[in-house]
Amino acid sequence: MMPLAADALLVQEVAPRDGFQIEPAWVPTEEKIRVIDACSRAGFSRIEVSSFVSPKAIPMLRDAEEVFARIARRPGTVYVALVPNLRGAERALAARADELNMVMSASETHNLANMRMTREASLAGFAAIMEAVAGAPVLVNASVATAFGCPFEGEQQADHVLEIASRYLALGVSGITLADTTGMANPRQVAALVRRTLELVPAERLTLHFHNTRGMGLANVLAAYDAGARRFDAALGGLGGCPFAPGATGNICSEDLVNMCAEMGIPTGLDLRALIAESRRLAAVLGHDLPGQVAKAGLNRDLHPKPDFVTQ
């Protein structure tokens, strides 16, 4: 695990997985690799590359093996694979993923809808994965989806989310993610849950995953940061979305987050101009507008010329 400067904020890029998986049109393998390589060059310490899920479940990511095989790996960057089950974990290991990310929902209803199994079945599967990878040179992260609310059940109790985190830790995972899967979190709730989670796990092992579905994405990041969190998922251009909120935005936007940090003096180690260039290129490749703002507005320091009639 990379040591953190006390005030640094680590942005982990998830567009290649959480964004591309719900794109309406096929994103060519070539393009996926190009985006991931651009993210490596821009300095991301962690990139979620793809998902080793059934091609029937998520056809958009059916090229996970090829993508992993052909990306240019940058030393110091952790390349992550989402794995839904033991079969996925075996595929990810064969593809030389640096980290496996397992996902279960806090909400039983959401887990049944999303993973098609009970939470107890998910946890049993995670135990099998941990056993299978024991001794392998791979990190394992476990995510709590719908940690801040479920679109079917509503609010999730903090005690319940913390219990899941404890069970993850008991399995021996190296990291935990609290995910606001459908953008229901608010800053007060985030600050409270982060503070309590940091009693279980240190900041360098905790990731927050926010969506901007109701416009609070960056506000939630700051609330989590002020409460001590330091690692955040984000997607170039704010790619992604939520099947329950057509038209609403998806993941928080990487370049908008990095720009906020830059303006506030919070170090991220990322090349902001490279991110903006890649986000603009991505919008052109995908053929639709992306919700990210800074790629449209530009940086504060890129000043505009005075109008001609202003002579002073």
Place this chain on the structure above:
Amino acid sequence: MMPLAADALLVQEVAPRDGFQIEPAWVPTEEKIRVIDACSRAGFSRIEVSSFVSPKAIPMLRDAEEVFARIARRPGTVYVALVPNLRGAERALAARADELNMVMSASETHNLANMRMTREASLAGFAAIMEAVAGAPVLVNASVATAFGCPFEGEQQADHVLEIASRYLALGVSGITLADTTGMANPRQVAALVRRTLELVPAERLTLHFHNTRGMGLANVLAAYDAGARRFDAALGGLGGCPFAPGATGNICSEDLVNMCAEMGIPTGLDLRALIAESRRLAAVLGHDLPGQVAKAGLNRDLHPKPDFVTQ
């Protein structure tokens, strides 16, 4: 001035002025009145109705007199008119505006570009307005545009912004607005400037006006709120925009802000469902998508039905 519950956040609706003024197609007077009346019913304590500016400068608001004459005024709501000069102030008084809002930029270049005069000329005009309205039953607010950054000059020094606020107060204005006209503010800067401004003027006389141009709108609101600010401008649907950032969003979105407050337990006194309904209607009337998120995503508490295959 309305007394504030200590933790209440007052949202002031500005779509009829700051939004409609840059719409590409004419918004019929009837529609303007309908939106303002809906905002009155939803409980806004303050609505910026229109601008008494030259119809040549802003043709979209050339019906300011008619709008003021025909809106249904709700007791307790303050109906505000933007006034660029003494002539505008006289028109606003004749139209029975409850409050005049005068605007000058912190940046000399922006004031020359936007108001076509120097800041000293603006301040002399403001003095003439204060003299003309002395004794009239009208409030006068003064706004500092580009208070957090100028698209031509860049950063504006806090000392300089505070000096302008002091000169406003010396003129006897009843309220001051710090406006992030082109969305350049960040939360750390906002917290610092709000704290210092509140040494000059109490919270019930200070308004913050943010744009979401770079995605930080609600994060800036929370930073200002935590620093003691309580009054915020916002626009239904996030209407508005910035001529320097085509494609970027405009004002922070009223219903997104009110939803954040509702989720956090911060009282606003507003009818959130009425705001969402009006925002959706407005998008249909204007014939284009609005950047607001909650009108698309719905409220957290509007749960989704379980998928059929989930039997539990």
